Amino acid sequence: MAYEFRLPDIGEGLHEAEVLQWFVKVGEDIQADQPVVEVQTDKAAVEIASPVGGRVVSLGGQVGETIKVGDVLIAVDTVSQAMASTDQGASAHQMRLETATSTMALEPQTTVANPDAAPTPTPTPTPTPTPAAAAAAAPAPAPAPAQAGPARKVLAAPAVRKLAHDLGVQLNAIVPSDPSGRVTRADVERAAKLLVQHSESASLPAAAAPTVLKAGSVAGSQALAGPAAQQTASPAQSQQAPATGQAPSHPAQSPEAAPVQPQVLTPAQATNPDQAPAQAASPSAAMAQTQVSPQPLSMSGEPHVAASDRREPIRGLRKRIYQNMTKSMYTAPQTTGMDDLDATRLVELRQRLLPFAEARGIKLTYLPIVIKAVTHVLREYPIFNASVDDEAMEVVYKGAVNIGIATATSDGLLVPVIRDADKKSVFEIARELENLTARGRERKLELSELTGSTFTITSTGANGGWFATPIINHPEVAILGVHSIAKRAVVLDDDSIVAQQRMSFSLTFDHRIIDGEPAGRFMVRFKEYLENPELLLAL
Structure with a gap:
């Protein structure tokens, strides 16, 4: 009986996962x-290994399908592996016997004549063997030795595996260029180029067996017309072309002698093959029909699909983002407050700290200072460091301050988590932030590094605009958006106008449990910390 390996619980509260790609197939050992x-879970792409060895009997779902925790992920026949060594030994022995037998059968038989008898040579015409006889007389090739041993375990990042899956490249066929044995993105791209070159060379006429095609023949017309015209040829036409490449017995016709008359199809005939007239008997008519494209039925009520449109399935990380954003917007009524602050002292503080950060190998941006300020505000207003238990109708105040940082990747948005950020210095936060975001863009983060956030910050960067309305990272109750720092004209209390470094920010909150007044107090205190960043050193 096959061993059924069920999808385990691989995360905090995760109850299902989407199949991104299978590394094995049914029948594989x-x-x-x-x-x-x-x-793909709600947070990350995860590789799952089988706890047992054997022969794959069945897979729990196709690529793109969702499997729930506890459902059968893969079924493995463990008995087949136990018998594998015995079968390999018996197969090798049988192969040696067959090879020896075939060798003995193919040895020429030698007859020793009487040396005293005078031979009388009689010229005998040597018959020309027919192709069938030549094929029968040819020695059978020796069977190739069976490949034994376990399949090589491929080391590759999830992003590299996804790229290989998208390009149709088998990872286990790639020889890694990395000394550690890990398949890199460059390895996959090189393998994909080789596949393209191989397919192009294989599709050239010179790569096929030499075939003489005369003008006007069915086979010649189909070869010139390409695959599209070959598909339109009827079975009767296909049978008229000899398999050996010789021209048919009927005389060839010149293209000038019989001008092509394109056949015009009505919209109903173009969209319904059963209503279309029978295919023309001549290849030229078949070629003409392939040039007629179906016309859109504007009165059918169906949406018009242009030839340039392209459909792409929503899968993997993008599917999770799709679901989480929809759930967030439909669950919590969200309101966004906006303001800006004087970032002059913040800019000066960072400039003073930069040499010390560089000496320690730390990349210091404004974000670590912003994170440190937020941790102080969250301790003062714990309602923003909470979540909602909808079933129990309770607000859950979080004991830890774990800051999620929205990070853009090529596959979509990830939120790596800086745990216990309130207990870390600005330099410690900066070092961890750089490490998490770099590995997040390479899709190398562990699931534990993408879960457990209690409050999220999203930064639109230097070129991200003036304001935005970020969406709450459900089930959290608030999210802070920080935007670009730039010089802007400001009117002072004495009505003078000066250029000042200003930074805008947005606070989106769950209006079910947070009102406008506490949201305003949060924003005022956050503004106070960043306009006077020295306070972060005093607290």
């Missing part, structure tokens, strides 16, 4: 602890 599938 696998080893224990060999990765068999990559799945």
Whole structure:
């Protein structure tokens, strides 16, 4: 009986996962602890290994399908692996016997004549063997030795595996260029180029067996017309072309002698093959029909699809973002407050700290200082460091201050988490932030590094605009957006106009449990800390 490996609980409260790609197929022999599938959870792409070895009997779902925790992920016949060594030994022995037998059967038989008898040579015409006889007389090739041993475990990042899946490249066929044995993105791209070159060379006429095609023949017309015209040829036409490449017995016709008359199809005939007239008997008519494209039915009520349109399935990380954003907007009534602050002292503080950060190998941006300021505000107003238990109708105040940082990647938005940010210095936050965001863009983060946030900050960067309305990272109750710092004209109390470094920010909050008044107090205190960043050193 096959061993059924069920999808385990691989995260905090995660109850399902989407299949991104299978590393094995039905009938393949696998080893224990060999990765068999990559799945997308709410937070990250995760590789799952089989706890047992054997032969794959069935897979729990197709790529793009969702499997719930506890459902069968993969079924493995463990008995087949136990018998594998015995079968390999018996197969090798049988192969040696067959090879020896075939060798003996193909040895020429030698007859020793009487040396005293005078031979009388009689010229005998040597018959020309027919192709069938030549094929029968040819020695059978020796069977290739069976490849034994376990399949190589491929080391590759989830992003590299996804790229290989999208490009149709088999990872286990790639020889890694990295000394550690890990397949890199460059390895996959090189393999994809080789596949393209191979397919292009294989599709050239010179790569096929030499075939003489005369003008006017069915086979010649189809070869010139390409695959589209070949598909329109009827079975009767296909049978008229000899398999050996010889021209048919009927005389060839010149293209000038019979001008092509394109056949005009009505919209109903173009969209319904059953209503279309029978294919023309001549190849030229078949070629003409392939040039007629179906016309859109404007009165059918169906949406018009242009030839340039392209459809792409929503899968993986993008599917999770799709679901989480929808759930957030439909669950919590969200309101955004906006303001800006004087960032003059913030800019000066960062400039003073930069040499010390560089000496320690730390990349210091404004964000670590912003994070440190937020941790102080959250301690003062804990309602923003909370979540809602909808079923129990309770507000859950979080004991830890874990700051999620929205990070853009090529596949979508990730939120790596800086845990216990309130207990870390600005330099410690900066070092961890750089590490998390770099590995997040490479999709190398662990699931534990993407879960457990209690409050999220999103930064639109230097070129991100003046204001935005960020969406809450459900089930949190608030999110802070910080935007670009730039010089702007400001009117002072004495009505003078000066150029000042200003930074805008946005606070989106769950209006079910947070009102405008506490949101205003949060924004005032946050503004106070950043306009006077020395306070962060005193608290």
